[in-house]
Amino acid sequence: MIRTIIVDDEEHCIDRLSCMVAEDYSDSILLMDTAKTVEEGLTAIKKLQPDLVFLDVHIQDKTGFDLLNQLNQINFSVIFTTAYDKYAVQAFKFSAIDYLLKPVDPDDLKQAVYKLQEKIDKDEIARKMEVLFYNLKHTQNVAKRISIPTVNGFVFVQVNDIIRCQSEINYTTIFLTDKQKLTVAKTLKEFEELLGDYNFFRVHNSHLINLVFIKSYNKGKGGSVTMTDHSEVEVSTRRKDEFLKKLASF
Amino acid sequence: MKKDILLTFFCVISMAPFAQQKKIDSLIGELNKHTQQDTTRFFLLKNIARAYNNTNPQKALEMADEAIAVAKKINDNIKMASALTTKGISYHKLGKDSLAFAVSNQALDIYTKAGEKKRAADLLFNMGYIYFDIANYFEALKSHEAALKLYEQLNSLQEQADALNSIGNSYMRLAAYPASLENYFRALKIYNQVNPEEPNSMVLTNIGNVYYHLSDYPQSLKYHMQAINTDELSGNQENLAHDYDNLGNIYDEMKSTDKALEYYLKALSIYRVLDDRRSIASTLMNCAVIFQKVKQYDTALNYLQQAFQIYESYTDEYKMSGVLDGIASLYMQASNTFLSRQHMSVAERNAAVNKYLEQSHRLALKTGSLSKQSATLELMSSAYEQQENFPQALNTYKESVALKDRVLNDETKQTATRQGMQYEFDKKEALTKAENDVKKILAAAEINQQQTEKNAAIWGAVILATASVFIFMFYKRKRDAEQQQIDAEFKTEVADTEMKALRSQMNPHFIFNSLNSISDYILKNDIKSADYYLTRFAKVMRMILENSDQKEVTLTDDLKALELYIQLESMRMKNKFSYEIIVDDDINPDNTMIPPLILQPFVENSIWHGIANKDGTGKILIHIKKEGNLLNCVVEDNGIGRQHQATEEQLNPEKKSLGMKITKARIDIINKVKKSKAAIELSDLAEGLRVEVRLPLELSF
Numbered sequence: 025m026i027r028t029i030i031v032d033d034e035e036h037c038i039d040r041l042s043c044m045v046a047e048d049y050s051d052s053i054l055l056m057d058t059a060k061t062v063e064e065g066l067t068a069i070k071k072l073q074p075d076l077v078f079l080d081v082h083i084q085d086k087t088g089f090d091l092l093n094q095l096n097q098i099n100f101s102v103i104f105t106t107a108y109d110k111y112a113v114q115a116f117k118f119s120a121i122d123y124l125l126k127p128v129d130p131d132d133l134k135q136a137v138y139k140l141q142e143k144i145d146k147d148e149i150a151r152k153m154e155v156l157f158y159n160l161k162h163t164q165n166v167a168k169r170i171s172i173p174t175v176n177g178f179v180f181v182q183v184n185d186i187i188r189c190q191s192e193i194n195y196t197t198i199f200l201t202d203k204q205k206l207t208v209a210k211t212l213k214e215f216e217e218l219l220g221d222y223n224f225f226r227v228h229n230s231h232l233i234n235l236v237f238i239k240s241y242n243k244g245k246g247g248s249v250t251m252t253d254h255s256e257v258e259v260s261t262r263r264k265d266e267f268l269k270k271l272a273s274f
Numbered sequence: 275m276k277k278d279i280l281l282t283f284f285c286v287i288s289m290a291p292f293a294q295q296k297k298i299d300s301l302i303g304e305l306n307k308h309t310q311q312d313t314t315r316f317f318l319l320k321n322i323a324r325a326y327n328n329t330n331p332q333k334a335l336e337m338a339d340e341a342i343a344v345a346k347k348i349n350d351n352i353k354m355a356s357a358l359t360t361k362g363i364s365y366h367k368l369g370k371d372s373l374a375f376a377v378s379n380q381a382l383d384i385y386t387k388a389g390e391k392k393r394a395a396d397l398l399f400n401m402g403y404i405y406f407d408i409a410n411y412f413e414a415l416k417s418h419e420a421a422l423k424l425y426e427q428l429n430s431l432q433e434q435a436d437a438l439n440s441i442g443n444s445y446m447r448l449a450a451y452p453a454s455l456e457n458y459f460r461a462l463k464i465y466n467q468v469n470p471e472e473p474n475s476m477v478l479t480n481i482g483n484v485y486y487h488l489s490d491y492p493q494s495l496k497y498h499m500q501a502i503n504t505d506e507l508s509g510n511q512e513n514l515a516h517d518y519d520n521l522g523n524i525y526d527e528m529k530s531t532d533k534a535l536e537y538y539l540k541a542l543s544i545y546r547v548l549d550d551r552r553s554i555a556s557t558l559m560n561c562a563v564i565f566q567k568v569k570q571y572d573t574a575l576n577y578l579q580q581a582f583q584i585y586e587s588y589t590d591e592y593k594m595s596g597v598l599d600g601i602a603s604l605y606m607q608a609s610n611t612f613l614s615r616q617h618m619s620v621a622e623r624n625a626a627v628n629k630y631l632e633q634s635h636r637l638a639l640k641t642g643s644l645s646k647q648s649a650t651l652e653l654m655s656s657a658y659e660q661q662e663n664f665p666q667a668l669n670t671y672k673e674s675v676a677l678k679d680r681v682l683n684d685e686t687k688q689t690a691t692r693q694g695m696q697y698e699f700d701k702k703e704a705l706t707k708a709e710n711d712v713k714k715i716l717a718a719a720e721i722n723q724q725q726t727e728k729n730a731a732i733w734g735a736v737i738l739a740t741a742s743v744f745i746f747m748f749y750k751r752k753r754d755a756e757q758q759q760i761d762a763e764f765k766t767e768v769a770d771t772e773m774k775a776l777r778s779q780m781n782p783h784f785i786f787n788s789l790n791s792i793s794d795y796i797l798k799n800d801i802k803s804a805d806y807y808l809t810r811f812a813k814v815m816r817m818i819l820e821n822s823d824q825k826e827v828t829l830t831d832d833l834k835a836l837e838l839y840i841q842l843e844s845m846r847m848k849n850k851f852s853y854e855i856i857v858d859d860d861i862n863p864d865n866t867m868i869p870p871l872i873l874q875p876f877v878e879n880s881i882w883h884g885i886a887n888k889d890g891t892g893k894i895l896i897h898i899k900k901e902g903n904l905l906n907c908v909v910e911d912n913g914i915g916r917q918h919q920a921t922e923e924q925l926n927p928e929k930k931s932l933g934m935k936i937t938k939a940r941i942d943i944i945n946k947v948k949k950s951k952a953a954i955e956l957s958d959l960a961e962g963l964r965v966e967v968r969l970p971l972e973l974s975f
Contacts, residue, residue, distance in 0.1 A: 108816075125816065129809040213828075213864065229865055229975035260975040 025054040026140060029072060031065035031091065032058075032080040032105065037126060041078060041105070044130065049137060062091045074100050076140060078124075081106040089160055098153050099146050103136055117218055119156040120171035120178060148178055155180050168222060172198065172208055179206060183222050187253050189215050189232040199253065201237075225270050227259040235274050298325045316344045316353055323360045331367035338364055352393075355384035359397055366404050374404060395424035395433065402440055411444040418444065435464035439477050445699070446484060453699035455484050475504040475513050482520060491528050498524065515544035519557055526564065535564045555584035559597065566604055571612040574604055591637040595646055598634035599653055602627045606657055624661045631657060648677035769947045770825070773940060777822045777870065783932050784818060784874070791846050807845060814838045821870040826972065829863040829898065832870055839874060840894065843881050851885045851892035851911075858899045866905065867972040869940060875933025876909040876965045884913020884963055892962075904951070905971045912962040937967075944970070 028045070032038045038058045045053050056072050059065035062083050069077060069091075079088040079102050092098055104123040106112055116123040122136050155169045162168055168183045187199045191212035198206040198215075216226045223235045227249065237252045246261040259267055305318045319341035326334035338361035345354035358381035365374035378401050385394035402417030422437040438461035445454035458481045465474035482497035498521050505514040518541035525534035538561045545553045558581040565574035578600050585593040605627050613623055631654045638646040651674035658667035788811055796804045817835045821827045833855055840853050857863050877894065885892035897908040941952045950970035957964045 125812070127809045127812050129813055130806060226975075262973055262975055 026052060026076050026137075027072065027074045028053050028055050028076045028078065029065070029068050029074045030055065030058045030078045031060075031062075031068075031083065031088065032078070033060050033083045034080075035060070037080065037105070041128060044128065044133060048130070048134075052137065052141070062086045062094075065091050066094055069095065069100070076101045076103065078103050078105055080104075081109055081112045089157070092153065093157070098150060101140055101149060102153075114218075115156060115159050118159050118168060118170050119152050120173060121152050121156055145177070151180060152178065170218070172206055173210075174206055174208060181206070183219065184234070184236060186219070186224075186234055187237045187251050188234060188255070188257060189219075189224075191230040191232075199255065201253070203253070223274065225267060227257060227263050227267055229260065231257045233257055235271065238271070241268075241271070295329065298322060298329075301325065311344050311347050313348065313350075313353075316341055316348070316350075316357070319344065320357055320360055323357075323364065327360070327363050327367055331364045334364040335361060335368070351384050352388060352390060355381040355388075355390075355393070358384075359400075363400075366407075371404065371408050375401065378404075391424050391428055392430075395421045395428065398424065399433070399437060399440070402437075402444075406440070406444060406447075409447070411447050415441060415444045431464050431468050435461040435468065435474070435477070438464065439480065442477075442480060442484075446480070446487070449487070450699065451484050451488055455481065456699070456703065458484065472508060473500065473504050475501040475508070475510065475517070478504065479513070479517060479520065482524075486520070486524060486527075489527075491524050494524050495521070511544050512548060512550070515541045515548065515550070515553065517541075518544070519553070519560070522557075522560055526560075531564050531567055535561065538564065551584050552588070555581040555593065558584075559600065562600060562604075566600075566607065569609070571604060571608045572615070575601065578604065592641045592643060592646060595634045595637035595641065595650060598630045598637070599650055602630040602634065602657065603653060605630070606660055624657075627657050628654075628661075644677050645681045648674045648681060651677065766947055769943045773825065773869075773943055777940075779932075779936055781819065781822055783936070784871075785815065787878070788815070788842070791843070795846050807842070810838070810842055810845070814842055818871065824870060826867040827870045828974065829857065829861070829866040829868055832868055832873070833857070833863065833896075833898075835871070836873055836877060836896070840877060840881075843878075847881070847886065849891075851881065851894055853894040853896070855896045856898065858897075860900050861898060861905070863898075865974050867974050868905065868907070868969055869944065872937060872940065872967060872969070873907055873909060875937050876967070878933060880909055880911035880913060880963065880965075884911040884915070886913075888913050900971065901968070903971050904968045907967045907969065909965045909967075910959070910962065912959070915962055916956070916958050941967075941969075 030038050030041055032041070038060070042055060042058065045055055053076070056074060057068045059068050060083075065077075065079075065083070068074075077100055079091065081088050081104055083091070088102075088104060092102070102121065104112070104116060104121065105126055105128065106123065107126040113123065113125075122139065124132055124136060152171055155171050159168050170181050170183055170186075172179045172181055181198070181200065185201045187201055189212055190197045190199070192207075194209065194211060196208050196210055196212050196215055198208060200206070212226070212230065212232055216224070216232050219232065219234075220226075224232055225235055226232045233249065233251065239250045239252050239254075241259075242248045242250065242256075246259040246264045248256050248258045250256050301318055301322045305315065305322065308315050308318060319337050323334045323337035323341060326337060338357055341357035342354060342361065345351075345357050358377045362374045362378035362381065365371070365377065378397060382394055382397055382401075385391075385397060398417045398421035402414045402421060405411070405414035405417060418437050418440045422434060422441065425433040425437055438457045442454045442457035442461060445451070445457060458477050461477045462474065462481065465477060478497050478501035482494045482501060485491070485494035485497065498517055502514065502517045502521070505517055518537045522534045522537035522541060525531075525537060538557055542554065542557045542561065545557060558577045562574040562577040562581070565571070565577065578597055582594060582597040582601075585597060605623055608623075613620070618626070631650060634650045635647065635654065638650045651670050655667045655671035655674060658664070658670060792804075792808060792811060795807050799807075814835065817831075817838065821831060821835055837853075837855060844851060844853065873896065877896070880894055885894070893912050895908070895910040897910070899906050899908070938954060941954060944950060944952050948970055952967075952969045955966045955968070957966070
C-alpha cells in the first residue's frame with residue numbers, strides 16, 4: 025500500500041481526488057490524511073511519514089515548493105497537481121517530476137500510479153527535487169538544469185552545457201560541451217518544446233542547436249552552421265530566414 | 275678549448291682608485307664642516323656614497339642610508355629615490371642583489387608615481403644591467419624593455435639605442451640569435467641617426483659576435499672590420515683590442531692560423547699597454563692554442579704558464595682549470611724532441627699530465643660547473659688511454675659522459691626557454707610588422723588619394739552632373755521599393771492581428787458549444803460518466819488553448835486535438851458514429867504545418883448536422899492528402915447531406931455555424947498574405963457531404 029497524503033487548499037479538489045483514489049485504487053493507495061494549508065501539510069508529513077504526497081502548486085498565498093523547502097529531507101514521492109500554470113509545468117518537465125492537471129483525468133492518474141509502483145530510488149527523488157528547486161530559483165536563466173532519462177537512470181544536465189541535439193527517429197542524441205553524448209528515448213520535438221525558450225533553435229528536421237555555441241554560419245542554399253565542437257549542422261532551406269532572424273536578435 | 279667572446283656595453287668607466295680616494299677625502303672634509311641636515315648635506319652624502327661604491331661599498335651603504343634619512347627629513351621624495359638608487363648599487367657591489375633590487379624597486383615606484391620618466395628609465399636601464407651581470411637574462415630583458423618604452427616616450431634616441439643594444443645582449447646570452455640581431459640592427463640604425471659621422475663600434479662588434487655564433491664568419495668579419503675602422507678613428511684602444519681579439523677568433527675558425535695569431539698578438543700588445551690583466555690572460559690562452567696547432571710547444575707552454583699566473587692572482591678557478599687542461603693536453607700531444615728539451619721521460623711526462631689534470635679536476639669541482647668537470651674528465655680519460663691504463667680510462671670516460679648528459683639536460687631546458695623567448699620576440703615582431711604594414715598601406719593610400727583627388731576634381735564635375743540624375747532616379751526607385759516593403763509588412767501585421775482575433779473567437783465558440791454538450795450529457799447520464807466526460811473535455815480544452823496560441827501547428831498536433839474532440843462527441847452521442855483519420859504516406863505530419871483548428875468546424879458540422887439527424891450509425895472520414903503544392907484536407911460524412919440541412923437552416927437561421935464563417939475568413943487572409951490559392955469546396959455525395967479544405971503546403975523544414 026502506498027501511504028498517501030493530499031495537500032490542496034480547495035476542498036472540492038481534495039474530495040474529487042479522494043473519490044478517485046477510493047474508487048479505483050483502494051487496493052494500492054492508502055489515503056492517510058488531507059491538508060489544506062502548508063503548515064497542516066508539513067505537520068501531517070512529519071507525523072505520518074508518507075510514501076506519496078499529492079501536492080497542489082498554489083496553496084493559498086504560498087506554494088507547494090514552500091512546503092518542500094521546509095523539509096530537511098524529501099524521502100517520499102511527490103505528484104504535483106495544478107489547474108493551469110504554464111510556468112510550473114515547464115519546471116516539472118525540466119526536472120522530469122510527475123504532475124497532474126486538474127481536473128484530473130483518470131487515465132493520467134492511472135499512469136502516474138503505475139509509475140509509482142516501479143521501484144523508486146530515493147536518491148533520484150532527491151536529485152530531481154534539487155533540479156526543480158535550482159530551476160525555480162534561476163528563472164529566465166540559461167543556467168537551468170534538465171533531468172534527462174537515459175538507459176542507466178536520470179542524468180542531470182545544465183542547459184547551457186548542451187551544444188546540440190540530433191534526432192535518430194524516436195531517439196535523440198544530446199551532445200554536451202564535455203564531449204559526452206547522451207542518447208534519450210524522447211523525440212527531438214519534445215526537446216524543442218522544452219528548450220525553445222533557452223536560445224535553442226531547430227535548424228533542421230533532425231537538428232536542434234544551442235545558439236550560444238555557434239562558431240560560424242556558412243552560406244549556402246540553406247547553409248550550415250559550425251558549432252564550437254567543430255561539428256557541422258545543416259540548416260534546412262525553409263528554416264534559413266527564421267534562423268537568421270533569430271540569430272540577429274540573439 | 276673554448277674561447278671567450280666579449281660583449282661590449284655602454285657603461286661608465288670608473289676612475290682610478292687613488293684619484294677616487296682623494297676625491298672622497300675632500301668630500302668628507304666638506305661633510306664634516308656642513309652638519310646641517312639640508313640639501314647641501316644630502317648631495318655631499320650621495321656623492322661620497324657614489325665614490326665609495328667603487329672602493330668600499332660597505333661605507334657607501336652607510337652614506338647612502340644617511341642620505342636617505344636626510345631626504346626623509348627634508349621631505350623630498352625624488353631625492354630619496356636617488357639615494358635609494360645609490361644604495362641599490364652599494365648592495366649590488368656587496369653581492370646582495372635581492373636587497374639591491376628591493377631598494378631599486380622602491381626608487382622606481384617613487385619615480386613612476388612622480389612621473390619622473392627619465393629617472394625611472396635610467397634606473398630600469400641600470401637594473402637591467404645588474405640582472406644581466408648576475409646572469410638573470412629574462413629579468414634583464416624585462417627591465418631593458420621597460421626602459422626602452424620610456425625612452426621612446428621621452429623621444430631620447432641615444433638611450434633608446436643603448437637599451438636596444440642591451441636587449442640584444444640578453445638575447446645573445448640566451449642564444450636567441452635572430453632576436454638578438456634584430457635588436458642590434460635597430461640599435462645600429464638609431465646610433466647612425468644620432469651620429470652619422472661615427473658609427474657605433476660597440477653594436478657593430480656585437481653584431482659581428484652574433485654572426486660568429488651563427489658560424490657565418492664572412493659576415494662576422496665584415497662587421498668586426500667596420501668596428502675596427504671606427505675604433506681606429508676614434509682611438510678607443512680598449513675596444514680596438516677587443517676587436518683584434520675577436521678577429522683572431524674568426525680567423526682561427528676560418529683555419530687561417532697566421533692571421534689569427536697576428537690579430538691575437540695585436541690585441542695582446544694593446545692589453546699590455548692598458549694593463550687589462552684578465553684580457554691579457556684570455557688572449558694568451560688564445561695564442562697558446564694557435565702555437566700548439568703550429569707545433570711551437572715551447573711558446574705555447576710559456577703563454578699558458580703566463581695566463582695561469584694571472585688567473586691565479588684573481589683566484590679564478592674556472593679559468594685556472596682551463597689553463598691546466600691546456601697544459602696537460604699540450605704535454606700529451608707534444609713531440610719527443612720537446613720532451614727531451616724539457617728533460618722529461620715518458621713516465622715523467624705521464625706523471626706530470628696526471629698531476630695537472632687532477633689539479634684541474636679539483637678546481638673544476640670547486641667551480642661547480644658540470645661542463646668544465648666533464649671536459650676535464652674527458653681529457654683525463656684520453657690521458658689514461660695514452661698511458662694504456664684502460665680500466666681507468668673507461669671509468670673516467672663514463673663519469674664524463676654522465677656529467678655531459680646532465681649538462682645536455684640543462685641545455686635542453688635552456689633551449690626550451692630560448693625557443694620560448696624567440697617565440698615571444700617573433701610574436702612581438704609580427705605585431706610591429708603588421709602595424710608597419712598598415713602604416714605603409716595608409717601612406718600609400720594617402721599618396722594615391724592625393725593624385726586621385728586632382729583627377730577627381732576635373733572628372734568629378736562632369737560625372738557629378740550625370741550621376742546626380744541617376745542617383746535621383748535610383749533613389750526614387752529605392753524609396754518606392756522601401757515604401758512597398760513597409761506597406762507589405764504593415765499588411766502582414768494587420769493580417770496577423772486579424773488572424774489572432776479570429777483564432778481567439780474560435781475558443782469561446784468551442785467552449786460554449788462544449789458546455790452545451792456537457793450539460794446535455796449530465797442530464798442524460800450518470801454522475802460518474804459525466805465526470806469522465808468532463809475531464810476529457812478539460813483535456814481537449816487545454817490542448818486547443820495551447821494550439822490556438824500559435825499561428826501554425828504541426829499536423830500531428832492538430833489532428834490529435836481533433837481526434838480528442840471527435841471522441842468526446844462520439845461519447846456524447848453514445849457511439850452513434852465511427853471515425854477514421856487517414857494521412858497519406860507522402861506526408862510527414864510532424865513536418866507539415868497547418869493553421870490550428872481549421873478543420874474542427876467542418877467536423878462539428880458533419881456530426882451535428884449530418885449525422886445527428888440521421889437514422890442509424892454514421893461515419894466520419896478525415897483524409898489528408900497532397901495535391902501538388904497544396905494540402906487537401908477532406909472531411910467526409912455519410913449523414914443527411916446538404917438539402918436537408920438547408921431546410922433545417924431555413925427553419926432555424928440562428929444555427930448557421932459561426933465556426934464555418936470564421937474559418938472562411940481565416941482562409942481569405944491566408945490567401946492574401948501568402949498569395950496562395952487556399953479554398954474550401956463543398957460537394958454533395960450520394961449520401962452525405964464532402965468538404966475539401968485546400969491549404970498551401972507548408973513544411974517546417
